[in-house]
């Protein structure tokens with residue numbers, strides 16, 4: 016029998032490492048409690064698909080992820096991916112910001128080896144906990160040659176999703192991770208079934224490289240709503256933000272009373288990136304606002320939190336708005 020592939024599980028915390036007081040506690044529990052060794056020991060079936068080793072990188076709930084966590088995790092993933100004795104990497108992660116980390120790695124880690132980010136909606140102590148199967152699926156995908164070159168992937172709820180496209184769309188329920196463009200495939204009983212492949216640039220085809228990124232610039236998000244005021248926009252400007260994501264209403268529309276503040280910020284050198292608070296669809300250039308005239312960028316189909324990740328990564332290389340727009344189309 017051929018040797019099993021080597022998969023490293025990098026644990027960062029989240030509900031997949033959570034524990035509640037009773038089996039009835041599906042939503043009330045503490046995240047980031049169970050160490051990686053215990054997670055892996057509780058899943059002996061992993062030995063059927065790979066030779067698995069674990070490493071505790073952080074033990075936090077993912078809402079508390081910072082740019083420093085992103086950089087440290089990315090550097091560790093990159094170093095492991097260069098090792099000849101590592102075939103695939105799994106990252107266990109809280110679900111709240113899982114999509115941001117997955118996209119960050121997708122943009123910056125230069126490897127063809129499968130990288131799979133996984134979490135759970137219920138702690139392992141709960142009835143119908145989903146973490147064990149999600150993790151088994153993640154290791155299955157990370158151990159598979161057919162998962163190579165598809166960018167960073169996410170396995171939740173039997174589906175294989177693109178880390179670029181996927182978002183958490185509901186709390187409480189286990190079918191939380193969706194993409195408007197659909198999953199790439201499914202993973203069932205230790206086997207992958209593929210239906211499509213990503214077309215946006217990622218990993219080995221990316222112009223960004225985590226090994227060259229030492230710090231990420233300040234990029235923040237303001238939310239559009241009825242009766243919007245400019246307090247947030249002006250405060251972020253004063254705080255020295257390098258780009259501001261506007262999570263606009265509808266097709267990324269901007270309230271008339273906010274336009275002047277955003278124009279003033281742009282005039283001071285801050286990049287303005289028009290995204291939308293609407294979950295799906297995409298923002299068109301020069302629709303709703305004259306982006307060419309104001310020298311603003313549109314976020315394409317990226318949700319505000321994903322637009323923030325791409326803006327930070329892009330700004331490590333360029334502060335040219337035309338280049339930024341090209342990057343938003345291509346990634």
Ligand SMILES: NC(=O)C[C@H](N)C(=O)O
Pocket residue numbers: 028029030031046075076077078108109110111112134135136137
């Ligand atoms: N389901 C989860 O993992 C939620 C948790 N708050 C986290 O993101 O760490």
